Amino acid sequence: MSITVRAFALADEEAVIRLWHEAGLTRPWNDPRADIRRKLTVQPELFLVAVDQPVDGTAEAVVGTVMAGYDGHRGLGSVSPRARHRAPARHGVRAPARGHGVSEGAAHGAA
Known part of the structure; x- marks a missing residue:
């Protein structure tokens, strides 16, 4: 297992939305795809x-997100419920987020 943090890529969209659903961050009246599209127009480097x-060569899995500095989602963070017990998942999103000006509490989000 190796947790890395990187900028969101369009290929991550379905995995991110699935994670947000698992973490209880989505709402019926708010389209997560529209949120992603809007975020990508404003400081996309903060998503x-x-x-x-995995070290066995299987496909990577999105286990956390941070969407910083954007329309009500300032510092919105999430960690996969399956990965919350793993320290790298809990802390792996926070450190890079702090490097982008997101506070510790905000980066913690739904984790």
Whole structure:
């Protein structure tokens, strides 16, 4: 297991939305795809994903997100419920987020 944090890529969209559903962050009246599209127009470098890159060569999995500095989602963070017990997942999203000006509490989000 190796957790890395990188900028969101369009290929991450379905995994991010699935994570947000699992973490209880979505609402019926708020389209997560529209949120992503809007965020990508304003400081897209502040939309980060934490990915678990298994050492066995299987596909990486999105286990956390941070969407900073954007329309009511300032510092919105999430960590996969399956990964919350793993320290790298809990802390892996926070440190890079702080480097982008997101406070510790905000980066913690739904974690």
